[in-house]
Amino acid sequence: MQASTMDRDQWQILDITPCLKKKWTVLIQVLEPGHKEDSKVGGKFRKLLLVDSQGTQVTGMIYTNHVKFFENSLMAYKRYHVSNAVLKATEPKFRLSSYVYSWTFNTNTLVEEYPESVPPPLQCQFQFTPFSELHKHAETETYQCVRGVVIKCFPTDVISQEPDLKTKKYVIIVNEEKKPVILSLWNSIEKNEGRLLDQICETGPLIFAMRVKVTTFNGLSLSTRMGSAIMINPPVTEDLQLQKWYNKNKTELKELLQKKAYKDTEILLPYPEEKDIVPIAKAIANFKYRKATWIRGRLRLPTQDRSFSHTPCSNCLKSVEADMNWKIKCQSCKMDSEIQVILRATVDIDDGTASIRVCISNPDIQKFIPFTPNAVKEAEDSGKDMHDLIAASIQTMSVVGFIRSSETTYNQQSTTRISIVKAHKVTNNAFLASTVAAETQGSKQPHTLGQGTSKEEATQTHTSNNTYPAAIGNEATQELKHPPTVSEGTSKGEPPSEGALKRKHPQSEAYKETESLDGKTPRETKKIK
Structure with a gap:
C-alpha cells in the first residue's frame, strides 16, 4: 500500500484548496475518530478531526449511507493516505486553524491505511486549562x-x-x-x-x-x-x-x-484571588453572559417563606415528608435510602454597589450559624420560630461566595434563581469595609438584580508548550423573554454513589442540580432554648 502512493504528489492540508486543479493525496493522522450520531434532519453522521505532519488540522465529515462504508476505517491515532475528499468552506466560528475548508468523505474518497505497528506522536499542539x-x-x-x-x-x-x-x-x-x-x-x-x-x-x-x-x-x-x-x-x-x-x-x-x-x-473552590472577586452590581449585569462568579459582601437574613430545615432523600435529594431516622424506598430515584436533614436559608448579600438575594445551604450555612441541622429541625418541629436566632448570628458576618445564576420558566414566567455554590467566611471586616467603600465609589449608580448588558470577560487558559484548538463554543447572547425576578436557588448535589444514580440530563429542562449533603459540624454549637 505504501508503495502504491510513492508515484503520487504528496501534499499538506494547507495545499488543498479549490484552486488545486488536480487529484491529490495527503498523509493524515486521526486525532478524533468521532462517533456515529443522529442528525437533526434525519439520518446519521460522523465528525472527525485530522492532522498532518505540519500540525494543521481539518474537520472530516461523513454523512448518511457513507457512515457505514467507513465504520472500520479512520480509527483513532492511525495514519492514512486520503485522496480527493470533497472540500467545503467552513464558517469562521467553526474553524480550528488557518485552514478554511472541511473535507467530506463519500464512497468515492480514497482512504488507504499507512502500514505501521505504532503510530508516531501527534504533531499538533495542545492548550489545556488548569x-x-x-x-x-x-x-x-x-x-x-x-x-x-x-x-x-x-x-x-x-x-x-x-x-x-x-x-x-x-x-x-x-x-x-x-x-x-x-x-x-x-x-x-x-x-x-x-x-x-x-x-x-x-x-x-x-x-x-x-x-x-x-x-x-x-x-x-x-x-x-x-x-x-x-x-x-x-x-x-x-x-x-x-x-x-x-x-x-x-x-x-x-x-x-x-x-x-x-x-x-x-x-475545588478555595478562597479566590482578589482579581477574581467581582462587585455585585457588575455580577448582576454580567449574569446574561456569565452565570457563575465570585462576590463578597455583608450578610442579612430577610423574612423566610419556608422552614430552615427540610428532609430530602439522601441519595437524590428529593424532599420527603419523613422523620430523621426513617429508612425509605425513594419514589423518585427508586433506591433504598435514608432521610437527610438539610439546612437552608435565603440571605441578602450587600457590598455597597448592589444587594443580591441568594440561597445558602449546608455545609456552607453552618459556617455562619451555631446550630446543627438536627437541632434546627427539632426546634422547628416543636413550633419554635428560628428566624431571630439565626438573624442575630449572621448580622455581623461577611462572606466571599461563588454564586450561580439559573433561569427557570413556569406558567410562561421566567424566574432567576441565585444560589451559593461555595461560601468563605470573612473575618477581616475592616478590610471588607474598605473594599466595599472602594467598590461603592467606583459605581456610577446603584444597581438591582436584573438583565445584564455587558460581555463576559475574556477567556484565560494555561497553555502548555503546545496549542490545541482552544475552547470552542459561543456565548449566549439572546435577550431574556421575561424580566427575571429574584428567588431562592438551590445549591449543589451529592456526587455520585456507587449505585446507579437516577438524574436527568443536564441539558434537559427537568434536570435539577441539588443541594450538597456532605455537611460539616461547626466548631461550636448552641442548644436552642
Whole structure:
C-alpha cells in the first residue's frame, strides 16, 4: 500500500484548496475518530478531526449511507493516505486553524491505511486549562480542554430508555494539581470511551477531554456535550505524559479518592484571588453572559417563606415528608435510602454597589450559624420560630461566595434563581469595609438584580508548550423573554454513589442540580432554648 502512493504528489492540508486543479493525496493522522450520531434532519453522521505532519488540522465529515462504508476505517491515532475528499468552506466560528475548508468523505474518497505497528506522536499542539482556573468558565458556553488521568469509573446510569436512550457515566480525573474533578460522559461517549475506561481504569489511563463544559454540579465539575471528544492514551511527547507522575503518586491519589476530594469544595473552590472577586452590581449585569462568579459582601437574613430545615432523600435529594431516622424506598430515584436533614436559608448579600438575594445551604450555612441541622429541625418541629436566632448570628458576618445564576420558566414566567455554590467566611471586616467603600465609589449608580448588558470577560487558559484548538463554543447572547425576578436557588448535589444514580440530563429542562449533603459540624454549637 505504501508503495502504491510513492508515484503520487504528496501534499499538506494547507495545499488543498479549490484552486488545486488536480487529484491529490495527503498523509493524515486521526486525532478524533468521532462517533456515529443522529442528525437533526434525519439520518446519521460522523465528525472527525485530522492532522498532518505540519500540525494543521481539518474537520472530516461523513454523512448518511457513507457512515457505514467507513465504520472500520479512520480509527483513532492511525495514519492514512486520503485522496480527493470533497472540500467545503467552513464558517469562521467553526474553524480550528488557518485552514478554511472541511473535507467530506463519500464512497468515492480514497482512504488507504499507512502500514505501521505504532503510530508516531501527534504533531499538533495542545492548550489545556488548569483545574484551578476552571471556575472562570463555569456555566458558560466557552468549553474547555483539560488533561489528566482517570482514577475511578462509576457505574453507567441509564437516564431514559429506547427509543430516546440516554446514558451517563461519572469518571474522576486528576492532574499534577491534585484536584480531583468529576467528568460526566454522556451517550455515545459513554458507550465508547466510557466503557473502554471501565476496562483500563486501574492503569491510570491518560485522557485529553476536549471541549467539555464546566458546570457547578457537585461544586465544580466537567461534562461532555455534543462536539466534545475524549482522547484516551494519545501518542504524545514525554512532556504531556502523566504515567510516571501517576505511578509515583498512586498512594496519595488513592487517599484523595477515599476522602471523596472530588466533591470537596474547599479543594475545588478555595478562597479566590482578589482579581477574581467581582462587585455585585457588575455580577448582576454580567449574569446574561456569565452565570457563575465570585462576590463578597455583608450578610442579612430577610423574612423566610419556608422552614430552615427540610428532609430530602439522601441519595437524590428529593424532599420527603419523613422523620430523621426513617429508612425509605425513594419514589423518585427508586433506591433504598435514608432521610437527610438539610439546612437552608435565603440571605441578602450587600457590598455597597448592589444587594443580591441568594440561597445558602449546608455545609456552607453552618459556617455562619451555631446550630446543627438536627437541632434546627427539632426546634422547628416543636413550633419554635428560628428566624431571630439565626438573624442575630449572621448580622455581623461577611462572606466571599461563588454564586450561580439559573433561569427557570413556569406558567410562561421566567424566574432567576441565585444560589451559593461555595461560601468563605470573612473575618477581616475592616478590610471588607474598605473594599466595599472602594467598590461603592467606583459605581456610577446603584444597581438591582436584573438583565445584564455587558460581555463576559475574556477567556484565560494555561497553555502548555503546545496549542490545541482552544475552547470552542459561543456565548449566549439572546435577550431574556421575561424580566427575571429574584428567588431562592438551590445549591449543589451529592456526587455520585456507587449505585446507579437516577438524574436527568443536564441539558434537559427537568434536570435539577441539588443541594450538597456532605455537611460539616461547626466548631461550636448552641442548644436552642
